[in-house]
Amino acid sequence: MERRKFLGFGLGALAVMAMPRTLMATNYREKLPDVWKIKNDEASKGKSLDGTKKAIKAIFGTDKVEEGKIKLKAPDIAENGAVVPVSFKTEKATRIALFQSADPEALVAIFDVPEIGIPDYSVRIKMKQTGTVTVVAEVDGKLYSASKVVKVTIGGCGG
Amino acid sequence: MRIKAKSKNGITTVKVMFKHPMLSYDEAKKKGKEANFITYVVANVEDKKVFEVSTSQFLSKNPYMKFAFKGDFKGKEIVISWVDLKGNKKTGKKKIK
Numbered sequence: 001m002e003r004r005k006f007l008g009f010g011l012g013a014l015a016v017m018a019m020p021r022t023l024m025a026t027n028y029r030e031k032l033p034d035v036w037k038i039k040n041d042e043a044s045k046g047k048s049l050d051g052t053k054k055a056i057k058a059i060f061g062t063d064k065v066e067e068g069k070i071k072l073k074a075p076d077i078a079e080n081g082a083v084v085p086v087s088f089k090t091e092k093a094t095r096i097a098l099f100q101s102a103d104p105e106a107l108v109a110i111f112d113v114p115e116i117g118i119p120d121y122s123v124r125i126k127m128k129q130t131g132t133v134t135v136v137a138e139v140d141g142k143l144y145s146a147s148k149v150v151k152v153t154i155g156g157c158g159g
Numbered sequence: 160m161r162i163k164a165k166s167k168n169g170i171t172t173v174k175v176m177f178k179h180p181m182l183s184y185d186e187a188k189k190k191g192k193e194a195n196f197i198t199y200v201v202a203n204v205e206d207k208k209v210f211e212v213s214t215s216q217f218l219s220k221n222p223y224m225k226f227a228f229k230g231d232f233k234g235k236e237i238v239i240s241w242v243d244l245k246g247n248k249k250t251g252k253k254k255i256k
Contacts, residue, residue, distance in 0.1 A: 028213035029198045036215055083219045100217065104185065108217045114208040114228070118170065122225035126183065126217045 026112045028059075035059050040106050046131030051106035052099040056136055056143070059097055059110065065136055065145040072146040074133050081127045081152040088146065089120035093137040096121070102131025102152065127152050160251030166233040171255060173202065173210070175239055176223045183216035195244045197222060202239040204232050204255070210239075 029036065035058045040051035057063040073087040086098065096119055098108040103126065113119050119137065127133075127150060134147040163174045179197050187194035194216065202210035209228040232255045240250040 025201060026211060026213070027199045087225075103183075103217050105215070105217075108215050110213045112211040112213075114211060116207065116229045117209060117211075118227040118229060120227045121212075122223075124219040124223050126181075126219055128185075 028110045032059060036105060036107055038106050039104060040101050040131075042104065044101075046102040046129045049101055049132060049134070052101055052132070052134050055099055055106040056097070056134075056145075059107075060095075060136065060138060060143055062143065065143040067145060069139060069144040070135050070137050070146040072133070072135050072148055074148045074150050077151045077153060078127065079153055081129070081154050083124050084127050084133075084150060084152070085122065085124050086133055087120075087122040088135045088137075089118075090137045090139065090144070091119075093119040093139050095138040097136050098123070098125070099134040099136070100125065100127055100131050100150075101134075102127040102129045102150075104128075129154075160239065160249060162237065162239060162251055162253035164232075164237045164253055164255040166231045166255050169229065169231055170227055171204075171209070171230060171232050171237075172225070172227045173237060173239075174223070174225045175202075175251075176221055177241055177249070178221055179241075179243065181216065181218055181220045181222060193245075195247075197241045197243050200224070200239065200241045202226070202237060204228075204235055204237050209237070 038055045041048035053063045070090045078084045096111040099106045130151045132147050132149050136145045161176045181196040182194050184194045196216045200212050210226045235255050236252050238252050242248045
């Protein structure tokens, strides 16, 4: 019964077909469907970090974070909010989550770091307006964070 | 899917670009289309998981990702799969240089 339930998930089926060892797949769309719906405060125009904090708490169970341990790279000014390069790395981590305060919802991605994975990632994200990019990493059961304000000037018209 | 994978000094680095419109709910509304975006990506080498991420509508169109993992896997194949909100799936493979 358990197995059938598991196979019911589209992704579970994919994992089973393609690669048997990924039975332990952690898809946070299925595991934590509500965290993706946590809203940023739109009235604050990207300034409020309440959405980010709420999402951190919903994912990790606490929003107590310490600064440090993470190197976060993001541009000071992004001329094109549709493609904002963001990189981050830390020596070790089991989970890393990426947030921003500029879009309707706060959460961008959750990385589960595999045993042989190196927590050194780059992605490109969309930002509707100027806002703060936040990375939270779980290291030995503790949470560390780094954040940076990215100024978005859409189409060079001065935002 | 475009994949570049390289092993050097015991570390394998992978750059990948997926072809996907990544239409957020806002963008979809404006265009009169339905939102759809990649929600999960996993990469394996020889049945070993090397990368895993759950993603949202806020990754850029044709998302690019770079990641790394321990070990020299020169000559082995990396297999990367994604699934989107509508349940579409795609898998790409590439030999690690």
